[in-house]
Amino acid sequence: MTPLDPATRSLPGEFQVHEPPEQLLPWRTAVLDRGSARRADPGHLESVLSRPSTRVMVMGRRETLIHEGRIVFLASGEIETVSEPSGPVIYLGSALAGSGLPDGTDVVLVGLADRPDPSTIPGVPDGTAWAGFREVATELPATDAGIFIEASAISNWHDTHRHCPRCGAATDVEQGGWVRRCPEDKSEHFPRTDPAIIVTVIGPDDRVLLGGSGAWDAKRYSTLAGFVEPGESLEQAVIREVGEEVGVTVHSPQYLGSQSWPFPASLMLGFTARTEDREATPDGVEVTRARWFSREELQAAVSSGEILISTPASIARALIEQWYGGPIVDRPVED
Numbered sequence: 521m522t523p524l525d526p527a528t529r530s531l532p533g534e535f536q537v538h539e540p541p542e543q544l545l546p547w548r549t550a551v552l553d554r555g556s557a558r559r560a561d562p563g564h565l566e567s568v569l570s571r572p573s574t575r576v577m578v579m580g581r582r583e584t585l586i587h588e589g590r591i592v593f594l595a596s597g598e599i600e601t602v603s604e605p606s607g608p609v610i611y612l613g614s615a616l617a618g619s620g621l622p623d624g625t626d627v628v629l630v631g632l633a634d635r636p637d638p639s640t641i642p643g644v645p646d647g648t649a650w651a652g653f654r655e656v657a658t659e660l661p662a663t664d665a666g667i668f669i670e671a672s673a674i675s676n677w678h679d680t681h682r683h684c685p686r687c688g689a690a691t692d693v694e695q696g697g698w699v700r701r702c703p704e705d706k707s708e709h710f711p712r713t714d715p716a717i718i719v720t721v722i723g724p725d726d727r728v729l730l731g732g733s734g735a736w737d738a739k740r741y742s743t744l745a746g747f748v749e750p751g752e753s754l755e756q757a758v759i760r761e762v763g764e765e766v767g768v769t770v771h772s773p774q775y776l777g778s779q780s781w782p783f784p785a786s787l788m789l790g791f792t793a794r795t796e797d798r799e800a801t802p803d804g805v806e807v808t809r810a811r812w813f814s815r816e817e818l819q820a821a822v823s824s825g826e827i828l829i830s831t832p833a834s835i836a837r838a839l840i841e842q843w844y845g846g847p848i849v850d851r852p853v854e855d
């Protein structure tokens with residue numbers, strides 16, 4: 521094995537496909553220490569729930585309690601008074617420095633069968649409302665967004681993986697909600713994440729290729745994206761997806777960064793890739809329009825309202841701005 525060369529952040533030999541990027545995407549440090557060893561201890565969750573300092577995030581139909589752009593956490597003793605839990609209590613982790621919670625505070629997630637009126641929940645401030653991640657993604661601080669994403673990812677997995685894929689028996693939850701085990705054949709099952717590539721395609725004249733789907737607002741343009749298939753490398757997926765969606769042949773795929781997007785279970789792996797092609801032909805299914813933009817054309821089209829691009833909270837926006845070389849100014853919201 522030849523180790524990674526820290527100077528180039530590239531793999532040697534046959535995997536060497538590109539020069540190191542000038543600018544990587546911004547990334548966030550972890551907010552919670554997930555305690556993967558700790559959560560396997562028998563009685564760990566019971567001990568966490570018995571502590572008054574433990575904070576409880578509740579989730580009903582993929583929404584949580586939000587007040588003034590922050591997640592509202594409940595005290596562990598208040599859960600039974602709120603609503604019937606709809607699944608296992610899940611250990612999300614203990615707060616790290618900078619998380620917005622006191623260091624070491626344990627955070628758990630409880631799924632609720634229904635969503636009671638927030639005004640009826642003890643200790644919840646006036647003006648609290650249920651909200652989904654997409655509704656509040658741009659107003660949440662990165663710390664709360666990180667917790668909401670982790671909670672969404674793990675609860676989506678539990679909602680859709682209640683039975684053993686080998687024999688169909690209902691599985692038991694272990695390790696604070698991070699393992700399900702089959703009581704019949706004892707097989708262990710771990711949370712799933714589906715890798716998907718998302719890519720800026722850069723043309724020979726340095727223009728970027730963005731596309732839109734028929735299901736979207738007709739003005740909306742974004743980076744191309746698609747799921748990685750079994751047996752495929754990320755680089756192969758980039759080349760295949762761009763070829764399928766817009767008929768463009770790309771080379772030199774360059775990894776730039778990632779974003780968890782668990783709606784329901786994606787991990788978005790951000791790339792940029794180059795092409796010598798000047799034409800793009802949408803497949804008419806996943807992509808129904810495609811357009812090249814110079815930097816000046818893109819900023820002008822966004823400023824005039826001619827097109828919409830992804831929100832600043834998204835990896836799509838970060839990828840576009842990595843190509844652009846700085847922030848793109850959105851059109852001011854009209855009253």
Ligand SMILES: [Zn+2]
Pocket residue numbers: 684685686687688689702703704705706707
């Ligand atoms: Zn089984």
